[in-house]
Amino acid sequence: MPLERFYSIPAAERSRVLADEIAVQHRYHFERNVAYRRTLSARGVGHVITQDDLPRLLRPAAVTFKSYVDHVGHFPQDHPAAFLDWLGDQLSIALPEDRRPLIRRRYRTVEGLLCDIERAYSDLGIEIVSSTGTSGQPSFVVRDAATIDIAIRSFFLAIQRSWGLQRGATLVFMMPRETRVAMARVARVGARHMNWAAEGSVHYTMPFSATPDRLRIRAGRRFRPGIEGLVERRLIHPFMWWANDHLARPKYVRHTIDCLNESARAGGPVLLLGGLVQLHAIAQVTSVDLPAGSRVATGGGIKERYHSTPAQVREDLRRAFAGTPVSDVYGMAEANWAAFECPEGNYHIPPWVHAVVTDDHDRIIPGADSKGLLAFYDPLGGGALIPPFFQTADRVRLVNGSAYDPALACPCGLDTSYIAGAIRRVDLLEEAGCAAQI
Amino acid sequence: MAAGCALDGFWLPRALRDRVLAEAEWETLWLRDGAIVTSDFPGAVPVRWPRLTDPQWSRLIPELQRARSAGGREILARWKDAIDRTRSLLSERLRVMSPTLAACTGYSPAMIQSAFGLGEIVDPALLAHSMDSLPAWSSARRWERIPGLPGLVRFYPRRATDRMLHRLRSSGAIFRGAPSTDLALGFAAGNVPGTALMIGLLASLANYAGPPSGRAPAVLVRNSRHEPLFAPLVLSAIESVDPGLLGALALLVWDYQESSLQARLMSQAGLMIAAAGDDTIAALDSVRSQVAPALRFHRHGHKVSFAVVEADQVRLPGSPDPHHLALLSAVDSSMWDQNGCLSARVHFVAGDAEAYARELADRMRAVARLLPRGSTPRRLIHRAFDTHASLGGRHPVRLCSTYDDDFAVIVDARAGDPESMRKAVNLCMGRVIVVRPVRDVADVSRYLRWIPPSNLQSISVSIAAERVEEFATEAGACGVTALRSLGRAAFPQLAHSWDGLLPPDVACLRPDGHFTAIEFDDLRAELAATYERLSGLMSGAALGPLAQPSD
Numbered sequence: 001m002p003l004e005r006f007y008s009i010p011a012a013e014r015s016r017v018l019a020d021e022i023a024v025q026h027r028y029h030f031e032r033n034v035a036y037r038r039t040l041s042a043r044g045v046g047h048v049i050t051q052d053d054l055p056r057l058l059r060p061a062a063v064t065f066k067s068y069v070d071h072v073g074h075f076p077q078d079h080p081a082a083f084l085d086w087l088g089d090q091l092s093i094a095l096p097e098d099r100r101p102l103i104r105r106r107y108r109t110v111e112g113l114l115c116d117i118e119r120a121y122s123d124l125g126i127e128i129v130s131s132t133g134t135s136g137q138p139s140f141v142v143r144d145a146a147t148i149d150i151a152i153r154s155f156f157l158a159i160q161r162s163w164g165l166q167r168g169a170t171l172v173f174m175m176p177r178e179t180r181v182a183m184a185r186v187a188r189v190g191a192r193h194m195n196w197a198a199e200g201s202v203h204y205t206m207p208f209s210a211t212p213d214r215l216r217i218r219a220g221r222r223f224r225p226g227i228e229g230l231v232e233r234r235l236i237h238p239f240m241w242w243a244n245d246h247l248a249r250p251k252y253v254r255h256t257i258d259c260l261n262e263s264a265r266a267g268g269p270v271l272l273l274g275g276l277v278q279l280h281a282i283a284q285v286t287s288v289d290l291p292a293g294s295r296v297a298t299g300g301g302i303k304e305r306y307h308s309t310p311a312q313v314r315e316d317l318r319r320a321f322a323g324t325p326v327s328d329v330y331g332m333a334e335a336n337w338a339a340f341e342c343p344e345g346n347y348h349i350p351p352w353v354h355a356v357v358t359d360d361h362d363r364i365i366p367g368a369d370s371k372g373l374l375a376f377y378d379p380l381g382g383g384a385l386i387p388p389f390f391q392t393a394d395r396v397r398l399v400n401g402s403a404y405d406p407a408l409a410c411p412c413g414l415d416t417s418y419i420a421g422a423i424r425r426v427d428l429l430e431e432a433g434c435a436a437q438i
Numbered sequence: 439m440a441a442g443c444a445l446d447g448f449w450l451p452r453a454l455r456d457r458v459l460a461e462a463e464w465e466t467l468w469l470r471d472g473a474i475v476t477s478d479f480p481g482a483v484p485v486r487w488p489r490l491t492d493p494q495w496s497r498l499i500p501e502l503q504r505a506r507s508a509g510g511r512e513i514l515a516r517w518k519d520a521i522d523r524t525r526s527l528l529s530e531r532l533r534v535m536s537p538t539l540a541a542c543t544g545y546s547p548a549m550i551q552s553a554f555g556l557g558e559i560v561d562p563a564l565l566a567h568s569m570d571s572l573p574a575w576s577s578a579r580r581w582e583r584i585p586g587l588p589g590l591v592r593f594y595p596r597r598a599t600d601r602m603l604h605r606l607r608s609s610g611a612i613f614r615g616a617p618s619t620d621l622a623l624g625f626a627a628g629n630v631p632g633t634a635l636m637i638g639l640l641a642s643l644a645n646y647a648g649p650p651s652g653r654a655p656a657v658l659v660r661n662s663r664h665e666p667l668f669a670p671l672v673l674s675a676i677e678s679v680d681p682g683l684l685g686a687l688a689l690l691v692w693d694y695q696e697s698s699l700q701a702r703l704m705s706q707a708g709l710m711i712a713a714a715g716d717d718t719i720a721a722l723d724s725v726r727s728q729v730a731p732a733l734r735f736h737r738h739g740h741k742v743s744f745a746v747v748e749a750d751q752v753r754l755p756g757s758p759d760p761h762h763l764a765l766l767s768a769v770d771s772s773m774w775d776q777n778g779c780l781s782a783r784v785h786f787v788a789g790d791a792e793a794y795a796r797e798l799a800d801r802m803r804a805v806a807r808l809l810p811r812g813s814t815p816r817r818l819i820h821r822a823f824d825t826h827a828s829l830g831g832r833h834p835v836r837l838c839s840t841y842d843d844d845f846a847v848i849v850d851a852r853a854g855d856p857e858s859m860r861k862a863v864n865l866c867m868g869r870v871i872v873v874r875p876v877r878d879v880a881d882v883s884r885y886l887r888w889i890p891p892s893n894l895q896s897i898s899v900s901i902a903a904e905r906v907e908e909f910a911t912e913a914g915a916c917g918v919t920a921l922r923s924l925g926r927a928a929f930p931q932l933a934h935s936w937d938g939l940l941p942p943d944v945a946c947l948r949p950d951g952h953f954t955a956i957e958f959d960d961l962r963a964e965l966a967a968t969y970e971r972l973s974g975l976m977s978g979a980a981l982g983p984l985a986q987p988s989d
Contacts, residue, residue: 042830043823
């Protein structure tokens with residue numbers, strides 16, 4: 001069913017359609033996906049499920065695709081064969097064995113390895129996206145042509161639906177053109193696939209590539225072992241921060257401002273999308289009048305020590321881009337969708353995604369207005385590749401998720417599940433006793 | 439429960455109480471499961487404390503100081519007498535209050551009752567022995583006995599010069615008396631009951647090294663908002679038999695952000711003891727370094743503990759059942775749902791680790807029935823379970839519990855590295871145990887070196903008696919501060935080392951470094967005695983499954 005159709009299906013019927021599709025997708029992936037089957041079997045779930053099994057289909061996003069670096073232990077580039085084994089376990093399609101000789105025994109960088117994997121399996125059309133990896137452990141998520149298409153449609157459909165931006169608007173992405181970070185990758189590929197570039201202009205204002213290795217070193221949370229790690233820690237990491245502050249930031253801020261001024265002169269609406277910290281750099285040096293219909297969009301939250309809170313940054317952005325709405329996007333590498341903030345301040349989850357919240361004991365909290373950890377079933381988003389039933393580490397208030405109450409429909413007019421209010425990451429324990437996290 | 443029925447989360451001596459509270463404004467909070475909640479939260483317990491103004495603080499501190507009476511030795515004798523006289527009263531009050539304590543802290547009533555039924559954390563007689571016997575520099579070279587205390591202690595100097603020169607001054611004193619003080623400060627945090635009480639008692643010994651005629655300082659402890667009830671419960675019982683003993687002690691609540699108040703208190707104090715999060719301790723230290731750099735500060739931050747077991751040592755003397763020690767291990771990792779720094783996280787096992795893990799899982803099930811877990815999120819168990827379930831197949835990782843168990847026991851036999859060790863330690867929260875096979879207990883120190891020394895706390899052991907000192911020497915060098923017998927992890931003796939500090943540290947000065955204590959004389963006998971105590975507490979019926987070891 002085309003994604004657009006879900007917007008017109010009444011909420012009650014939508015739940016039924018999604019429930020059926022979840023059962024079908026579970027069965028498909030359970031039979032083919034080693035990692036999914038291994039985890040769910042250990043939880044006591046078989047290939048046929050009932051309503052009671054739904055909470056047990058959810059795998060924590062923080063464990064599933066982060067698990068390689070986080071728990072398998074070594075860096076993928078040091079043991080490409082083991083990484084391929086792991087990758088194969090995560091997918092519901094087979095990675096043909098005859099391509100293995102195309103993968104070297106060792107790589108200098110993760111990026112080199114991922115590029116070779118994409119080349120070796122190019123006939124499957126796979127590409128590997130990652131999270132920002134600022135925790136030191138990036139997620140590696142595989143997409144293929146079908147799931148890329150879903151992600152792009154999801155993204156651009158929401159841009160049109162939630163923000164009213166149509167093809168022809170100028171897109172200014174304050175992000176590198178070359179990166180594996182999921183949202184940036186979707187923006188780049190999507191702009192091309194959806195043909196936005198043909199009718200408007202698309203700009204990427206960060207003049208450097210952001211590979212997983214660079215993001216890891218810059219974050220400074222995990223370094224390579226031995227001398228290489230020492231060099232990363234003592235030289236490259238501090239140099240990257242110095243270079244960002246003194247060389248890169250002035251350049252990309254200037255480039256972004258130039259792009260915005262140029263677009264403003266052209267008169268058409270502009271979508272400016274970037275990270276909070278990067279956009280804040282603009283708000284701190286100038287103000288820009290964007291044409292009517294434009295929008296400033298933030299994404300990714302703040303994942304490093306920063307002197308201002310997200311709310312303060314947004315306030316500064318509103319001041320700097322007076323008259324232009326400032327909205328946020330919530331997404332993650334594991335999701336082939338993103339939730340866009342509407343004028344009411346709510347984050348709308350696409351109607352083809354069944355969202356719920358779970359309690360501290362991993363039970364789904366019933367009701368149309370509940371607080372807990374966000375979890376989602378995206379039966380269409382995983383395509384033939386992965387079972388996209390994930391639990392996030394984000395504590396939210398979810399409205400019209402597990403149940404539907406028409407009285408709670410968002411006043412903006414978009415009748416989907418939505419996250420109301422702040423999104424809080426709870427991957428660290430709140431303090432209880434004196435036991436340490438080290 | 440209405441705010442009008444709020445329980446007192448503070449303590450003031452009777453002689454001051456009415457006067458101080460007459461003009462005080464009150465803060466009432468609602469607690470549930472160790473968290474501050476709204477008043478309409480189901481089962482929320484209202485607690486209250488006075489919020490003093492600057493003038494009220496200005497009147498309170500001198501009044502506490504005027505009430506100072508007994509000196510150090512007398513204090514301990516009177517504490518012992520008061521505890522002896524109030525034992526049954528305390529027992530009864532604890533029984534009545536445990537549902538409320540459970541609701542506030544999120545731990546089950548059974549766990550709270552058993553914790554205080556099993557432990558004799560504060561034994562004033564032992565504490566007096568510890569205070570009176572100051573180890574010499576020879577303890578930096580060998581394990582030494584403290585007269586009157588079970589076990590041994592050893593000093594690990596931090597400074598290179600001390601490490602090199604201690605042989606030259608082996609009979610010399612490590613400790614010298616600290617200047618007397620009129621005020622000792624304490625900070626208690628977290629939701630494990632008892633911290634404020636222990637700090638209050640220790641702080642009152644700050645002048646112990648002074649002249650016998652000297653008086654103990656006034657003691658002011660900032661009580662934990664997350665567990666404010668236990669200390670007032672005990673203190674009010676003690677006061678009922680010896681009001682003069684507690685005349686100079688106050689437990690109140692103020693905000694860490696009240697920087698001018700904290701600066702003022704620190705500038706008047708001679709000793710500060712804090713058991714809190716690392717961030718809080720760093721913030722306190724920052725204020726201290728600005729306003730009172732000479733103020734002695736005993737820090738008790740976030741810590742981790744472990745268990746070390748030789749699998750062929752699991753038969754207790756005279757016991758027909760080789761599975762009893764798994765019960766002791768299970769208790770070590772169940773108390774306070776591993777929220778406490780003393781709970782064993784990773785269990786290092788020499789011998790048949792899988793058999794140990796299977797047995798441990800069985801005992802964890804038995805303990806879960808007797809000491810049900812509290813409100814600690816089951817999510818923590820599931821994360822550990824999922825993480826290791828996803829590794830199964832390609833890695834030597836084995837799950838020994840089910841997804842529906844109230845705990846997780848996992849054998850992880852992968853070659854370790856510092857990062858994977860860190861991950862394993864962090865996963866072990868909420869009754870999650872990673873069993874790590876080792877070839878020999880001597881190999882454990884390799885893993886301990888991967889943990890920052892400042893985070894290491896204690897190890898509960900069941901190893902060959904003749905290897906205890908050798909193992910303790912290595913563990914102490916890594917930063918471990920106490921070796922306890924298996925089953926005693928959550929029941930330390932305050933007379934021994936607490937985070938590397940001996941009780942005399944509250945009254946003395948010494949070079950940088952830490953003490954490590956072996957808290958037992960005869961490990962086998964201690965294990966048997968602990969098992970007997972557990973048996974008594976958990977009743978024969980509850981221990982029934984112990985007679986049916988798993989396959």
